[in-house]
Amino acid sequence: MPKYDFVSKVLIYVFVMIKHLELQNFRSHRNTKLDFTEGNNILVGISGSGKSSVLDAICFALFGTITKIQRKKIKVSDLVMSKPTKENEAGNRMTHIDELLRLEMFESIRSKATRCANRFRNQEISKKETIASINEKEIRERKTFIEKELKNLEKDNEIIEKELRETQKRIDSLEKDFASLMEKKKKIEKLKENITRLQGLISFYEEELSKHEKFDLSYLKNEYEKKKDLLDQKENGNLKIEKELSSISYRIDELDKDLEEKRQANNFLRQYDSNNFQIVKKDLEKMRKSFFEKKLRKGSINEAINKLKETQGICPICDRELTESKRKDLIESKTAELKKLEEEMRRLDKFLGDKEKELEKEQSEFEKAKYFERRLKELGDVESRLEEQKRKFFEVQSKKEDLRGLKEEVEELKKGYDKALDLKEKEEKLKECKGKEAVLRKIMEEIDFDENRLEKVRSKLEIQKSRKIGLDKDLEFKKDLKEEKKKLFNQLKRDLDFLEMNKREIEFLSHASKTLAKLSNSLIEVQETLREEFVKTLNEVMNEIWNDLYPYEDYIGIRFKIEERDYLLQLCDLKNKWMNVEGFSSGGERAIASLVMRIALSVILAPRLKVLMLDEPTHNLDSNTMEKLIDILKTHISNLIEQLFIVTHDERLIQAGTGYTYEFLRESAKRESTKVNSLTI
Ligand SMILES: Nc1ncnc2c1ncn2[C@@H]1O[C@H](COP(=O)(O)OP(=O)(O)O)[C@@H](O)[C@H]1O
Ligand SMILES: [Mg+2]
Known part of the structure; x- marks a missing residue:
């Protein structure tokens, strides 16, 4: 729900004209409802009773603003009903004609252009x-x-x-x-280098060849080959000789060995005595027999000692009575005997070993002697056999000698032949080098350098x-x-x-x-022309209205005069002298002049004017003029304008009303809200 305490509301019903107006929280109005008709609607009441606020409200409803807001004298919020601090701020609404004519637009363009x-x-x-x-x-x-x-x-x-x-x-x-x-x-350098090298080779081969006489290669070859064939044949024979020689020298080696063996056998047999073997053999048998006897003896002593140790009273050997001491003595003497015997046996055993070795040696000497004797018989006369073979060896050896001579001859021939071959080769190489040199020289001569x-x-x-x-x-x-x-x-x-x-x-x-x-x-x-044109028209209209409205004869005309970029409102006296309204005319004259000016401006600036509002138009008017005004308002004005709102404190003006008339009541000192009574019958 909107809070009316903070929001102003103006309702207006406009059908060609304003027929109804409702004000809520608008300035001094808490809740005011007004109906209007065509013709003159009068709002009458003491100062501060809220009459002008009605005109402001209409303006606000139609244009969304009022002059006071435009000129920044108040803010929109000031329209909301509150407890205002300032008292009546009415009056002093100086209208600038240039502003009305929008002539200031030219001025601002002009000043801008000048600045530019x-x-x-x-x-x-x-x-x-x-x-x-x-x-x-x-x-x-x-x-x-x-x-x-x-x-x-x-x-x-x-x-x-x-x-x-x-x-x-x-x-x-x-x-x-x-x-x-x-x-x-x-x-060319390369060729020269090669030629020099070839020249070196040529002189080398020539020198080599000059050292030797002329030779016949085929003859040398022939000679060599003949001798070589002979040598080959002889060498075949020589092979047999070689074999024979080697077999003879083998036999000589064998016979040398036999001769040595014979010498060894003779030497051995010369020193060897065949009796020694028999003597040692007999000695060894004797010793073995003695050792065996001692062994038997040892056994019997051991047996006697054992028996003596076991028995008491009777001697086990001789069955005689045996005392203990005797028994002890006997054991002792037997033990001593046994020890002695054992000592002898040990010594004998050593001798036996030595003898056995001696026998072994003698045995082998004996066998060796036997062998040598047999070998001597087998070898017989080795010496003469060896002599025979040696003689044969020298015989065959001498056969070999003449082959060596032939071999040397063949080798000599071979050397000569090889040398000849070598020279032949050199000869060929010399030829080749000379050929090459000639070719290179030719190539070199052909180069154009x-x-x-x-x-x-x-x-x-x-x-x-x-x-x-x-x-x-x-x-x-x-x-x-x-x-x-x-x-x-x-x-x-x-x-x-x-x-x-x-x-x-x-x-x-x-x-x-x-x-x-x-x-x-x-x-x-342009500005001046426009101003002049406007003022001309305005003056014509003003004079018409003046003639109708002014009840006296003192002034016969009214005009606007442009002077020093200012507008002066003037009246013309009977002597055709123009006087400035401001500073010269009486309050009443000035009021009529300004009313005339306002009506004329309204008619000119808004040719199809439907609504005109006059706020306190009777200020300073005498009763004559008042009557004229009432008359004009009732007759002339309603010809020009469909609907007129007149705000006044002067109750006489009620007579000018042809539409609704309202009385406004308010005790502004108590800051009451406006009360409205309709006076329309
Ligand atoms: N916002 C407001 N709230 C309450 N009263 C206001 C407001 N604005 C102006 N007023 C009062 O309204 C009165 C002005 O009304 P106005 O219509 O000019 O009176 P009139 O034209 O009858 O002399 C003054 O007394 C002023 O104190
Ligand atoms: Mg007022």
Whole structure:
């Protein structure tokens, strides 16, 4: 639910005219409902009773704002019913005619145009100052000069580049020549080297061959082969001899061994005594017999001791009575005997061992002697047999001797033949070398090479190369120079462009400021013309209304006069003299004049005016004028306007009413809300 305490509400019903108005919490109105008809609707009441608020409400409802808000005297929130601090702020509504005519629009455009023109002019001046410091003539001269220099440099460079291309061509062709000559030179050097080598070989072979006489190779071969055949044959025979020799020498070796064995056998047998073996044999038998006897004896003593140890009283050997001491003595003497016997046996056993070894040795000596005796018989006369074989060996050996001579002869022949072969080979090689040398010489002669020509080409090439280096340097220098000049040229061009641009801008600024000045003048003219036209029309309408409204004869005309950019409202007296309303006329005259002015303005500014509101139009009017006004309102005005709202504190004006009339009551000191009574019958 909306809270009416904080929100103002104005309801208005408009069908061609305003028929009904409802105010809630609007200024001094808590809840006011009003009906209106066509014709004059009168709102009457004391000051502060809330009459003008009704006119404001209508305005607010129709246009969403009121003049007081537009002029920022109050805010929209001030419309909401509250307890206002300020008392009546009515009156003092000075209307500015230019504002009504929207002529201030021209003025604002004019002042803007002037400002703009001034700004342009300032810019123009500063730009002029800027370009004044630039010496254009000098820049242009320098630019042309550098342009010329650049063209010359371009030409120079083209010449150098052409020269370079030609030099390069010459270098290429000379290099080709040089390379081919160098190749030939290398070839010739290689050939010379080979020829020298061949010459060395030739002189070597010639010297070798000159050392030897002429020879017949086939004869030498023949001789050698004949002897070789003979040698081969003889060597076949020699093989048999060799075999025989080796078998004889084998036999001699065997016989040498036999002879040695015979000598050994004789030596052995000469020293050997065959009795020794028998003697040792007999000694050993004797010793073995004695050892066996002692063994038997030992056994019997042992038995006797054992019996003596077991028995008591009676001697086990002789069955006689035996005392204990005797028994002991007996055991002792027997034991001593046994010990002695054992000692003897040990010694004898050692001797036995030695003897057995001695016998073994003698046995083998004996067998050896037997063997040697048999061998001596078998060998017989070895010495003469050996002699026989040795003699044979020397016989066969002598057969071998003459073969060695033949062999040496064959070897000698072979050597001669090999030498001859070698010389033959050398002869052939000599021939080959000579042939090769001739071929190489021919090849060398065919090569078209001249050392002088090579040197010439070399020096020409060097000259061209150094020329090229010089040209390259020259070109590089000229290019750098050109680059620098170009930079300078561009800078000058930029300076000139800048100058041109500034000139163009100055031209534009000057043109623009002039145009703006013209515009501003025309605006002034238009403004004045419009004002004059308007005032003319306004004056006509005002005079008509004046004649109807003014009840006296003192003033015969009313007009607006434009003076010093101001509007003056004037009245014309009987002497045709125009007097200023302000400061000269009486309060009543001024009230009539301003009423006339307002009605005229309304009629002119809104030709199809439907509603007119007059707030306190009777201020300072005398009763005559009042009557005139009432009459005019009732007759003339209602011809012009469908619906009129008159707000007044003067109850006399109720007579002017043709529509609804309301009485407004309010005790503003108590800050009450407005009460409304309808006075319409
Ligand atoms: N917002 C408001 N709340 C209450 N009263 C207000 C408000 N605004 C103005 N008023 C009062 O309304 C009265 C003004 O009404 P107004 O219509 O000008 O009176 P009139 O035209 O009858 O002289 C003044 O007394 C003023 O104090
Ligand atoms: Mg008022």
